[in-house]
Amino acid sequence: MNTTATAPLSPAPDDEIEHVALDEDYVLTPAFVEKVVDAADDGDGMKLRSLLEDLHPADVADLMGFLTAEHRGVVTVWLPADLLAETLPELDDGIREEVLERVPHLTLAEALQELDSDDAAAVVEDLEDDQREKVLAAMPEVDRAAIESSLGYAEDSAGRLMQREVMAAPAFWNVGDTIDHIRKQGEELPELFFDIYVVDPVNRPVGGVAISQLLRAPRTTALTEIMDPVNEITVDQDQEEVAYIFEKYHLISAPVIDSAGRLVGQITVDDIVNIIQEENREDILRLAGVSDEDRGSSVPEIVRGRVPWLAINLGTAVLGASVISFFGATIQQIVALAVLMPIVSAIGGNAGTQALTVTVRALAMRELNSSNANRTFWRELAVGLANGLLLAPLIGLAAGFWSGDWRIGAVIASSMVLNLMVAASVGVLTPLTLSRLKFDPAVSSAVFVTATTDFFGFLIFLGLATLVLL
Amino acid sequence: MNTTATAPLSPAPDDEIEHVALDEDYVLTPAFVEKVVDAADDGDGMKLRSLLEDLHPADVADLMGFLTAEHRGVVTVWLPADLLAETLPELDDGIREEVLERVPHLTLAEALQELDSDDAAAVVEDLEDDQREKVLAAMPEVDRAAIESSLGYAEDSAGRLMQREVMAAPAFWNVGDTIDHIRKQGEELPELFFDIYVVDPVNRPVGGVAISQLLRAPRTTALTEIMDPVNEITVDQDQEEVAYIFEKYHLISAPVIDSAGRLVGQITVDDIVNIIQEENREDILRLAGVSDEDRGSSVPEIVRGRVPWLAINLGTAVLGASVISFFGATIQQIVALAVLMPIVSAIGGNAGTQALTVTVRALAMRELNSSNANRTFWRELAVGLANGLLLAPLIGLAAGFWSGDWRIGAVIASSMVLNLMVAASVGVLTPLTLSRLKFDPAVSSAVFVTATTDFFGFLIFLGLATLVLL
Structure with missing residues (x-):
């Protein structure tokens, strides 16, 4: 609970241009951010302080997010100590860690005493071990005990989240x-x-x-x-x-x-x-295969969070490619198949992602459990079939007309219907299964779903084509 | 503001099995839902009422979500009037509309008087025109005026959201x-x-x-x-x-x-x-191309919300196919290209979706505006390049080894690096542009991003291959 929360700086009337930090929606204006950047570049500490001192801590945190690491360093130095304290709990994790490295431990120890126990603990949690010891040692016994007790609870638990002050x-x-x-x-x-x-x-x-x-x-x-x-x-x-x-x-x-x-x-x-x-x-x-990152993350940090998913996706793409390679002889005879096959897999991937996203969201909102899992599955399958029956004639006609072979049209149309039903099934069953196994249903579901729709998309289309056309 | 909100039914101790509706996390148990279904099937109204009467309105709403339309109808009939009133604002839109059709207008007029003005207005909003008139006519002047005044404000505005009662x-x-x-x-x-x-x-x-x-x-x-x-x-x-x-x-x-x-x-x-x-x-x-749907949506409603996105995706997939068809002669000579090309487009699509999702989220949280748009773009481009340099050697070696032609390995590796930079650019610029044009950055971004990475994935890979290999 942030105790200063009810008194942000209101947007100023138009004539006080000098101090307009927020637009009418309480968002920091780019013009204000630029002023801060200029003052930081000029090393004009007094100007910086006069710009910052009337801001609400939440706005200072917002400002930090818009700055580069270098400018954040300058701002941190010139921020009044009490405002710095109240800003710390508002910062993104990555930015907070960076800012904390620049604050002397005595300043920090003093600042933390201003905060409620839950906020202070959240800040101390982000300190490096040696800095943490120094900061805690510099605090009065009672505050230190409160923070240590809070940190004694598991991360993300109610104990960590609560404030000890209570009526x-x-x-x-x-x-x-x-x-x-x-x-x-x-x-x-x-x-x-x-x-x-x-x-x-x-x-x-x-x-x-x-x-x-x-x-x-x-x-x-x-x-x-x-x-x-x-x-x-x-x-x-x-x-x-x-x-x-x-x-x-x-x-x-x-x-x-x-x-x-x-x-x-x-x-x-x-x-x-x-x-x-x-x-x-x-x-x-997570649905997009991005591990935690925020505005303060560096390029290497971001790459570390994203490249594993791309690597897994590379593996599943190779699996899809191996299906195609199996039908190399068919493709050599009818190159039109190579042109058309990505259409079947693309639509399958999209429909699978639709079913997946709806299911993940329902699980997250606890709207889906064993009471309605069956019904949800059959409903998605019906949706897949209906989508297929609506779209297949379009692509069937187009492909038949383009290739001049109506059998190719029939093959792509029926493949699409079948792959959309595969997409619906895997889109529902993947997150449901993960959730039943107590895994996060959002993690890696998307990769698995598109891998499956690619795999079956190629297999059904090229398989049917081989049967019908050769 | 739901005024009865502080007094839900707590999870019961283990020995009161008969009345355990909630598990320890305050989620309705499947066993309880089954009991309700059985009572509804038996037409046992007294049993239903005894099961339902002690539930919190939020739990009744949850229960409704787990039931079929048919069972919801039976439950609606047997729900005590005051509980029904308090449940209405908690229901998903689709389910609320369905339930409202079954409630006689006099019952409804009486029920609505129990609610705060914002909740009552939210319910009345969902009524069919003729039912709305009848219900409002049956209410006391003062309540009717409050509801009509609330409905006079635009949907999704603060006026609609507020309660008029204030200290x-x-x-x-x-x-x-x-x-x-x-x-x-x-x-x-x-x-x-x-x-x-x-x-x-x-x-x-x-x-x-x-x-x-x-x-x-x-x-x-x-x-x-x-x-x-x-x-x-x-x-x-x-x-x-x-x-x-x-x-x-x-x-x-x-x-x-x-x-x-x-x-x-x-x-x-x-x-x-x-x-x-x-x-x-x-x-x-929206990121997944799903228009609004909820637990109460029927199959045709769901299909109507999803098929337009799939149809657009069909169009963009045809565009990608046309690129491939342009290189038909190249593929006929080297079938390996048909096998490998979906790998380039798949990884591009995934990386583009990563960049897109991060950007859409930052825009939604107002963490991204003209102050840091440039920096964000260059950062994503650097991430794209780094991802490419990490993954390209892997696929280059694998493709070279598999095809027995190291030039093919070089072509797919360089195509992947280039396409990952395309993916990063389009992933950031699409939502930024939509947002600057005052459109919702989430809508249709994903389709456009994957269309672009498919198009350029095929173009770069097959183009380079034609230049280098033929």
Whole structure:
């Protein structure tokens, strides 16, 4: 939870041109970015600071993404320390690692104390081992303990995601007790909170009260009278599951409990929005065979993430080629087949990718499980058949006309219908099988699907042609 | 904003097998879905009702997605009226339309009064014209006016998304005034709210106070002392822009203003989460050439959404084939070329899709604009070259060895390097150009990219081969 989040710099009126950093949609203007670049090039630190100091941390992070590594270095030096602290959790991982290398460990230790425990832990996580030790050693005991406890939970777990600051109230309190407590203990509570968790004597949540409900109720009302059941998150739950629960039930915050059921923290929806975007990003990129990369990634890093998929694809393409080579004699007699065969495989690949993408998305949204897997399969097969029956006559006529041999038209038309049904089957079954085996259904599905449609596309078309035409 | 959202049915302990609808991750169990199907098949309405009545509306919506249209019909009849009302806003569009056709208009008119204005409007929007008139006529004037006003805003606009219920306070109030007002007027306020908007005498927001801050402050503190600047949303802003602002600044709620700057409603983050998922879904599906479809779509609906893309792809595949046909004489002399050419085009297509997907995602996240477009292009080109230099020797050696002609190896290796650079260029430039022309960069990009890499893959490979080998 970023506690300064409610006060970004609003877009300025038109007459204050000098300070217009954002356009009307709260996006950084290229003109502003250019101003920063110019100031960095001139080494004009005062100018840089005056440009940056009024920005919201999220906008500084955005700015960093638009700069080169060199310019980021200059900006990092001139950023006010408190703004730097609040910017760190907003940065892309790659950029954050790079920025962290330039910040002296004492500055960093001080900056981290400004952040909530979850944000501070997220930053410390990205430090190199030796820098991490130095930074933690320079922090007060209580902050260090909070960060170390957070890092004790698995990456991507609810424990890592939660903030330890939470507003809990014993079940015997009434509304007045609670409001008085908040007013007195305000400093120790999270800066922003949305629900009060009602706990039993051993600190297990028994319900939750939205603070708008608390405000509405008379002071003498018991908390237990106005509380609702809460969705408890356990510390070891995966962040993707947590996001699913928040999204499904429209939660604003939820209590996190340890294995004994005791309240140990809370997760708020603004962190969930980030997770949802992260997971979506992963799904989209994985479907395209791109491992994690971001704006800060260097060319070698990007190549390392992409070339393995291309290499696998090279292997499957060779497999497809071996099918063609098997029919070399047929092609030598009828060169038209070499011209037409990529059409069959291309349409198959596209239709397979359509079925695959729909299935991967349904799995990610938990809209697909054993209750409707069969029905989904048959529906996709019917779609494949229908697509085939619509498109095959077109290509059949065109190919027959072009080649002057109507049998070639018939061969390509029937191959296309068959390959579209192969595409539908493999498009559904690949992610379903991966998911059942507890693998990520998005990873490598696309390569496998297009490999299959290429393979069968060539095999069916050239096979039928050999049977019919020779 | 779904006001019952904080109280879903928790997963039950193991011994209450009869009522276990959810597994430990709050996902409906296939066993429960089967029970519902059995009860629907038996026409056992009492059993159905007992299974359904304790479910959270989000779980009923999930259940609907797992059922066939026929079973959905039976469930709709037996669903308690208030649960039906709260379930309607949660349903996929296709399923909602289907369910709405089965609900008598008086039941519906009554159900809609239970909902917040934004949810009610979302449901009414999906009604057929004649049913809509009947339903609105059967509602009290005040609810009808709210819904009609909401529907007066453009689809996907902030006006459509906002709820009209909002907590505003004049700038001269202090904390005590505000709390007393909330306690007195509680009924007229939104059931859940997170920020109080401070307004000037003509109802223009001048700031916002998080209610956790309100609770913390002494009763005599003026609101203007503790308020923060707010991010104002205008009624005609597109929901995608609204989602961007919420996400970037970690907002929980934001005031919506009309063209005169007056406060007319608020948008809360839980609605934003839905929008984000909707936009992500669209991006993923569009990249694969799938128009909008959901679990409720019939086979003809799905085919209508997918076949146009396949037809376009058929056209581009014919274009690629025409390149091959141009080199028919070369292929007739060296059949090995027909075997190898799909390898060059396949790797190009994959690399192009990688570059495309990364670019589309960066555009969607507003991480890419004229500040860094040039740099992104050159980076992708460098990645293309590096990928080519890594993979080309592999395929060159393999092809040379297999064909027994090292010149063929050299031709395929150099073609691959060139085509991977074509792929990188077209992968970046296609979405960038579409975006600059104000088109959705995801739509049709993939078809264009693979068409280009096929075309140039065949052209470069067969062209070089003709030059070198003949």
